[in-house]
Amino acid sequence: MTVIDFKAFIGRLATASGETILPFFRTSLSIENKSSSDFDPVTEADRAAEAVMRRLIKSSFPQHGIVGEEFGNEREDADYVWVLDPIDGTKSFIAGFPIWGTLIALLHKGTPVFGMMHQPYIGERFSGDNGSAHYSGPSGERRLQVRRCATLKEATAYTTSPLLMNVADRACFTRIEHVAKLTRYGGDCYSYCMLAAGHLDLVVETELKPYDIAGLIPIITGAGGIVTTWDGKPAQRGGRIIAAGDPRVHEAAMKLLNA
Structure with missing residues (x-):
C-alpha cells in the first residue's frame, strides 16, 4: 500500500x-x-x-x-x-x-x-x-514552499519558549537571538508550518518527543526545508531540533548552537 x-x-x-x-x-x-x-x-x-x-x-x-x-x-x-x-x-x-x-x-x-x-x-x-507539501484552508488550497534566506542575519527565528530549555541550551539559543534579524516566541506546531509556508526561516526547540515532531517532518521537507537534530541527525525521535527553510541558515544556526 x-x-x-x-x-x-x-x-x-x-x-x-x-x-x-x-x-x-x-x-x-x-x-x-x-x-x-x-x-x-x-x-x-x-x-x-x-x-x-x-x-x-x-x-x-x-x-x-x-x-x-x-x-x-x-x-x-x-x-x-x-x-x-x-x-x-x-x-x-x-x-x-x-x-x-x-x-x-x-x-x-x-x-x-x-x-x-x-x-x-x-x-x-x-x-x-x-x-x-500542501495547504488547505479558508483561503483555498496551494502548494507549500519555503523561502530562500541567505544568512542568519536576515532570518526570522522562532522557539516556543526559551524557558522550556535547560540553562545550557538556553545559552546556545541566545547566540541565535543575537544574530537573527527577528526572534519570536510561541507557536508550537504552527511555527514549523509557517516555516513550510515561507513566512519564517528557522525554528529551534529542545526536549521534543517523537509525537511533537514526526508529523511535521514530511511537511517541512516536502516544502523544500530541512529538519534535523542539533547535531545533524534524523529528527523523528525528537530531542533538540532545528528546522530551516534554507540550508545556509540551517548550517549557520547549527554552528552557533554547537559552538
Missing part, C-alpha cells in the same frame, strides 16, 4: 479528531498536570481525540503500530506506525488561543513518510509526503 492510498484515511483521522476536540475549545475544562516538576497539562479533549484516532486505526489497520502522547505505544516495531499528538500546544488550547493543532504522522520502517497538522477551529490543514 502506498502513501497515496493512506491520504484519505489520514483525512478521516483529522476530521474525527477535530470533531472531538472542538466542543471542548474555549469552554470550562478540567485540566490535569502530567508532570511532577513543572506544568505539563492534559485535558479531556486530548484524551478523547487520541482515543477516537486509535479506534479508527485499529479497526482499519490492526497490524499497524501506534505511538501516542496520551495512551502510550503499541506494536511500535511494526512496518507501519502511526504517531499521534491529539493537541500539540495544549497550553495555548487551555488559554483559548487557536495556536495548536493535531499532529498525525505515518512512519514506514521508522521513517516519516506522511504528515499532517490539522487546526480544526481555523479549518486549516498542512500536509506533506517529503516530496511535496
